[in-house]
Amino acid sequence: MGVEGIGARALRKEDKRFITGKGRYTDDIVLPRMGYAAFVRSPHAHAKVVSIDARAALEMPGVDAVLTGDQLVADGIGNIICGWMIHSKDGSPMNMGAWRALEPEIVRHVGQAVAVVIADSQGEAKDAADAVVVEYEELPAVVDPIAAMADGAPQLHPEAANNLIFDWDIGDEAAVNAAFEQAAHVTKMEVHNNRLVPNAMEPRAAVADYNEAEEHHTLYTTSQNPHVARLVLSAFYNIAPEHKLRVIAPDVGGGFGSKIYIYPEEMVCLWASKRVGRPVKWVCDRTEAFLTDAHGRDHRSEAELALDADNKIIAFRVKTVANLGAYMSLFSSSVPTYLYATLLSGQYDIPAIHCNVKTVYTNTTPVDAYRGAGRPEATYLVERIMETAAREVGLSPADFRRKNFIRSFPHQTPVIMCYDAGDYDATLDAALKAIDYDGFAARKAEAASRGKLRGIGMSCYIEACGIAPSAAVGSLGAGVGLWESAEVRVNPVGTIEVLTGAHSHGQGHETTFAQLISERFGLDTDAVSIVHGDTDKVQFGMGTYGSRSGAVGMSAVVKALDKVEEKAKKIAAHLMEAAEGDIQIEGGELKVAGTDKKLTFTEVALAAYTAHNLPEGMEPGLKEGAFYDPTNFTFPSGTYICEVEVDPETGKTAIISFVAADDFGNIINPMIVEGQVHGGLTQGIGQALLENAAYDENGQLITASYMDYCMPRADDVPSYQLSTHVTECPGNPLGMKGCGEAGAIGSPPAVINAITDAINNNDLTMPATPEQVWQLCQGSMKMAAE
Amino acid sequence: MTKVAMTLNGKKVQADVEDRTLLVHYIREAQGLTGTHVGCDTSQCGACVVHVNGKAVKSCSMLAAQAADAEVVTVEGLAKGGDLHPVQAAFREHHGLQCGFCTPGMIMTAVDMINRYGGNLDEKTIRHELEGNICRCTGYQNIVKAIKSAADQMSAMKTAAE
Numbered sequence: 032m033g034v035e036g037i038g039a040r041a042l043r044k045e046d047k048r049f050i051t052g053k054g055r056y057t058d059d060i061v062l063p064r065m066g067y068a069a070f071v072r073s074p075h076a077h078a079k080v081v082s083i084d085a086r087a088a089l090e091m092p093g094v095d096a097v098l099t100g101d102q103l104v105a106d107g108i109g110n111i112i113c114g115w116m117i118h119s120k121d122g123s124p125m126n127m128g129a130w131r132a133l134e135p136e137i138v139r140h141v142g143q144a145v146a147v148v149i150a151d152s153q154g155e156a157k158d159a160a161d162a163v164v165v166e167y168e169e170l171p172a173v174v175d176p177i178a179a180m181a182d183g184a185p186q187l188h189p190e191a192a193n194n195l196i197f198d199w200d201i202g203d204e205a206a207v208n209a210a211f212e213q214a215a216h217v218t219k220m221e222v223h224n225n226r227l228v229p230n231a232m233e234p235r236a237a238v239a240d241y242n243e244a245e246e247h248h249t250l251y252t253t254s255q256n257p258h259v260a261r262l263v264l265s266a267f268y269n270i271a272p273e274h275k276l277r278v279i280a281p282d283v284g285g286g287f288g289s290k291i292y293i294y295p296e297e298m299v300c301l302w303a304s305k306r307v308g309r310p311v312k313w314v315c316d317r318t319e320a321f322l323t324d325a326h327g328r329d330h331r332s333e334a335e336l337a338l339d340a341d342n343k344i345i346a347f348r349v350k351t352v353a354n355l356g357a358y359m360s361l362f363s364s365s366v367p368t369y370l371y372a373t374l375l376s377g378q379y380d381i382p383a384i385h386c387n388v389k390t391v392y393t394n395t396t397p398v399d400a401y402r403g404a405g406r407p408e409a410t411y412l413v414e415r416i417m418e419t420a421a422r423e424v425g426l427s428p429a430d431f432r433r434k435n436f437i438r439s440f441p442h443q444t445p446v447i448m449c450y451d452a453g454d455y456d457a458t459l460d461a462a463l464k465a466i467d468y469d470g471f472a473a474r475k476a477e478a479a480s481r482g483k484l485r486g487i488g489m490s491c492y493i494e495a496c497g498i499a500p501s502a503a504v505g506s507l508g509a510g511v512g513l514w515e516s517a518e519v520r521v522n523p524v525g526t527i528e529v530l531t532g533a534h535s536h537g538q539g540h541e542t543t544f545a546q547l548i549s550e551r552f553g554l555d556t557d558a559v560s561i562v563h564g565d566t567d568k569v570q571f572g573m574g575t576y577g578s579r580s581g582a583v584g585m586s587a588v589v590k591a592l593d594k595v596e597e598k599a600k601k602i603a604a605h606l607m608e609a610a611e612g613d614i615q616i617e618g619g620e621l622k623v624a625g626t627d628k629k630l631t632f633t634e635v636a637l638a639a640y641t642a643h644n645l646p647e648g649m650e651p652g653l654k655e656g657a658f659y660d661p662t663n664f665t666f667p668s669g670t671y672i673c674e675v676e677v678d679p680e681t682g683k684t685a686i687i688s689f690v691a692a693d694d695f696g697n698i699i700n701p702m703i704v705e706g707q708v709h710g711g712l713t714q715g716i717g718q719a720l721l722e723n724a725a726y727d728e729n730g731q732l733i734t735a736s737y738m739d740y741c742m743p744r745a746d747d748v749p750s751y752q753l754s755t756h757v758t759e760c761p762g763n764p765l766g767m768k769g770c771g772e773a774g775a776i777g778s779p780p781a782v783i784n785a786i787t788d789a790i791n792n793n794d795l796t797m798p799a800t801p802e803q804v805w806q807l808c809q810g811s812m813k814m815a816a817e
Numbered sequence: 818m819t820k821v822a823m824t825l826n827g828k829k830v831q832a833d834v835e836d837r838t839l840l841v842h843y844i845r846e847a848q849g850l851t852g853t854h855v856g857c858d859t860s861q862c863g864a865c866v867v868h869v870n871g872k873a874v875k876s877c878s879m880l881a882a883q884a885a886d887a888e889v890v891t892v893e894g895l896a897k898g899g900d901l902h903p904v905q906a907a908f909r910e911h912h913g914l915q916c917g918f919c920t921p922g923m924i925m926t927a928v929d930m931i932n933r934y935g936g937n938l939d940e941k942t943i944r945h946e947l948e949g950n951i952c953r954c955t956g957y958q959n960i961v962k963a964i965k966s967a968a969d970q971m972s973a974m975k976t977a978a979e
C-alpha cells in the first residue's frame with residue numbers, strides 16, 4: 032500500500048475481505064453443538080402476563096428448552112438499566128422503571144420478549160416459539176407522549192407517576208423571560224422530530240458460549256462497544272465477573288447508535304448457554320429489529336425566538352417532550368438533555384436560553400441515541416426557527432444568520448457548551464457559492480414555467496463530538512468515563528500492532544489508524560495492523576459512537592506513539608553514539624541529523640528485543656500504552672443548502688442539488704470523510720422525506736418492515752457536492768473534530784426549509800410525504816386565490 | 818429432507834436439507850459460504866443477491882430446491898485466482914463500501930447490471946437499477962461511481978478484445 036500519512040486518500044485495508052465475501056460477522060460464526068434461540072414476543076403493547084404454557088413447544092422436534100422470566104429473575108440476572116442519571120429540576124432523581132430481559136409480569140411494548148426457545152436449528156426454534164401459549168390480560172395502552180402525561184392515562188411503571196421520567200431544565204429562565212419582555216419581534220413555532228428506526232443493514236446477533244469447567248463465558252455480538260458491554264453485563268446484570276466474560280465484536284455491519292446498548296436478547300443468550308450447556312446463537316430478523324432495536328428522535332417541541340429591533344437574537348425559549356418508549360435504554364436520558372439542549376445556541380450568539388425537557392414513558396419501543404443523538408433534534412429546531420424568523424422579518428436567510436453568528440472564540444454559550452474554534456462565515460460562503468445561490472431566482476422562474484415549484488433552504492449546524500472530559504460528564508450524571516485507550520506494540524521485526532478501544536463498524540479504522548503510524552514512522556501501512564473489538568486483546572476502551580474515534584481514540588494512539596518514539600530515539604542514540612536530540616525519524620529510518628549515520632526502524636525494534644545493547648537501566652521491549660481523556664467536546668460545524676423541486680400535482684419532492692460545506696478540523700483520510708458525509712446526509716434526507724416509525728393507537732408498530740418503513744434508496748437521493756474548511760480543534764493533538772454524524776444532523780432542516788420555501792407554507796412536518804406536501808400545496812393555492 | 822445438488826461457484830455440491838430451506842440458507846449454512854448475507858425477511862434489501870444461471874436473484878426469495886441443478890455464483894466465486902473482478906476492484910477504488918454488509922449483494926447486482934447494459938450505464942439508470950438493494954452506510958454515491966467506472970472499464974476491455 033505504501034507510506035500513506037495524514038491527509039492521504041488511502042484506499043481501505045479492510046475492503047479486501049468485504050468485497051470477496053470473507054468478512055466475519057456474528058451470524059457467520061458457527062460453534063460445535065450450537066443451539067439456536069427464538070424469542071416468544073408480546074403481540075400486545077400493554078398486558079399482564081397471566082400464564083406461559085410451554086408443554087406443546089417442548090414436545091416439538093429439536094427443542095432443548097423453553098426459558099422464562101421467572102427463571103431469569105430466580106437466577107439473579109439483573110434488571111436492564113439506564114447508565115446516565117438525570118435529576119429533575121426539583122432535585123429528585125429520574126423515575127426508572129424495572130426492565131427485565133424476559134418479562135414475567137407486565138409487557139409494555141409490542142415485541143417485548145417473555146420467553147425463549149432453544150432448539151437444534153433456527154427453524155425448529157422459531158416453530159416452537161410459535162407453539163408457546165402465553166395468556167395475556169390486555170391493559171389500555173398509550174403511545175402519544177403528551178396524552179401519556181395526562182391524569183387518568185394508562186400507567187406504565189409504578190415508579191413514574193403520570194409516566195413522567197424527569198422534568199429537567201437548563202439555562203436562566205428569569206433572564207429569558209426578561210428578554211422576551213423587551214423583544215421587538217417574537218417568532219414562535221411547534222416542531223416535531225419524527226421517530227426513526229436506525230436500520231443498520233446487519234441485524235443484531237449473538238453467539239454465547241459457556242465453558243462450564245472454566246466458569247467462563249464468551250459472547251460474540253454485534254456491538255459498537257464490547258468493553259462497555261462486558262462492564263455492564265458484569266457489574267449490573269450479574270452474568271459473570273469481568274475476568275470470566277470475554278466479549279468479541281467481530282465485523283459489525285453498521286451501528287448508527289443502535290448497537291451501543293446491551294439488549295435483552297444478548298443477555299438471554301449468555302444466561303441460556305449456561306442453563307442449557309451448549310453454545311446459543313440468536314440472529315434477529317428484520318421485523319424483530321424494527322420492534323426491539325432502540326429507536327431514535329421522537330421529540331415534540333414549542334420554541335420561541337426573541338429578536339431586538341436590529342434583528343439580533345436576544346433570547347430563545349424551548350419546551351420539549353421526549354418520548355423514551357416503554358423502558359429507559361442505556362443512554363436514553365442523556366440524549367434529550369446534555370446532547371440536545373446544550374446545542375440550542377446553534378452557531379449564534381444568543382445571550383439567554385432556557386429549555387425545559389420532560390421525558391415520558393409510552394407503550395412503544397425504547398428510544399435512545401441514533402446517529403446524531405440529540406444534536407439533530409436541536410439543529411432541526413434551531414434551523415427551522417432561524418429560517419422562519421428570517422422570513423418573518425424580511426431578511427434573507429443568509430443575512431439573518433450572519434447577523435447573529437458567533438465570531439470570537441472561545442465562546443461560552445448560556446447552555447454549558449464552550450465552543451473552542453470555528454469559522455461559520457467561511458462554510459456559509461462556501462455553500463452559497465457551491466449552489467450558485469445568486470442564480471436561484473432564475474432557476475425558480477424556469478421551474479415555474481414548467482409548472483414546478485422550486486425552493487431553496489439552508490441549515491447552519493453545529494454539533495458536539497467526542498463527549499468528554501470524564502470528570503465533567505461524571506458530574507452531569509454519566510455512569511462511565513469517556514476517555515479512550517490505545518496500545519502500540521512494535522514487534523521485533525519492526526511491524527506494528529495498534530490496539531484500540533474504539534470499534535470500527537464501517538468507519539475504516541484499520542486504514543485511518545494505520546495512517547497515523549505511517550505518518551509518524553514513515554512505514555508502509557501494510558506493516559501495521561489494528562486490533563480492536565475483543566476484550567481479551569484490548570484491555571479496555573469506550574467504543575465508537577458520538578463521532579469520537581478520531582478526536583478521542585486517535586489521540587490516545589498519538590500519546591502512545593509519543594512514548595514509542597521517545598524510547599526508539601533513546602535506543603537509536605545509544606546505538607549510534609549520538610545525542611538523543613539529534614535523532615530524526617524519516618522514511619522508516621532513525622537518522623543522526625547532519626551525518627549519514629542511520630538505523631532502520633526494524634534494526635531499532637530488534638535491538639529493543641534482543642536487549643544486548645540498551646542504554647543503562649532501560650527495560651527491554653518496545654510497547655507503550657496510553658489513556659487519553661479530552662479537555663472538551665469538539666465542535667464540528669458547517670452549512671448545508673438544499674434545492675428542491677416540488678410537483679404541485681403530485682406533492683412529490685425531488686432534490687435537485689445538495690451542497691455541504693463542513694468544518695471537521697484536520698482530516699486523516701478525505702475519502703473516508705466524504706463517505707461518512709454521504710451516508711449521514713442520506714440518513715438525514717431519509718428522515719426529512721421518507722422515514723417514520725408510526726404506531727396505531729393500540730401501540731402496534733405499523734411500519735415494522737421495509738414494505739412500510741421507507742428507507743432511502745439510490746434513486747431517492749442525489750449526488751452531493753461536498754467541501755471542507757479547516758479550523759483546527761485546539762482540544763486534541765491532531766486538531767480533529769469528527770465527521771460521523773454531521774450529515775444526519777445538519778441535513779433535515781435544509782430539506783424542510785427548501786420545501787416550505789417552494790410551497791410557501793411553513794406547516795410542514797417530517798417526513799414530507801407527497802401526500803402531506805400535496806395537501807399543503809392545495810391549501811396555499813386556496814389561500815392565494817382568496 | 819431433500820437432497821439438493823447444484824453447481825456452486827463452479828464446483829458440484831450437494832446437501833440434505835429441509836424442504837423449506839431457502840437458497841440463502843443453503844449457501845450460508847449447508848455450504849458454509851457466508852459472503853451472502855441476510856438483511857431482511859421481506860425480500861427487499863438485496864443483501865442476499867447471487868446469480869442463478871447467470872441472472873441476479875435474491876436468494877432469500879427462492880427455495881434451495883428451486884435451484885437444484887442450477888449454476889449458482891456467489892460473491893466468493895467472482896475473483897479469478899488472486900485477481901479481483903473489475904466490479905470488486907472498483908468498489909474498493911471508489912470507496913463504495915463502509916461496513917461491508919450490503920456489499921456482496923451490491924456487487925452481484927452490479928455485475929448483473931453491467932452484463933445487461935454493458936457500457937451504456939449512466940448515473941440515472943444505475944440508481945434506478947439499484948432499487949432492490951439498500952445500503953445504510955454509503956449514501957449510494959460511491960457505489961454508483963464504482964459501478965459506472967467498472968462498466969466503462971469492462972466495456973473498454975470488451976471492445977479491445979474484439
Ligand code: FES
Pocket residue numbers: 854855856857858859860861862863864865866875876877878
Ligand atoms: S435478505 Fe434477501 S432481500 Fe433482504
Ligand code: FES
Pocket residue numbers: 232284285537913914915916917918919920951952953954955
Ligand atoms: S456498506 Fe454498510 S450497508 Fe452498505
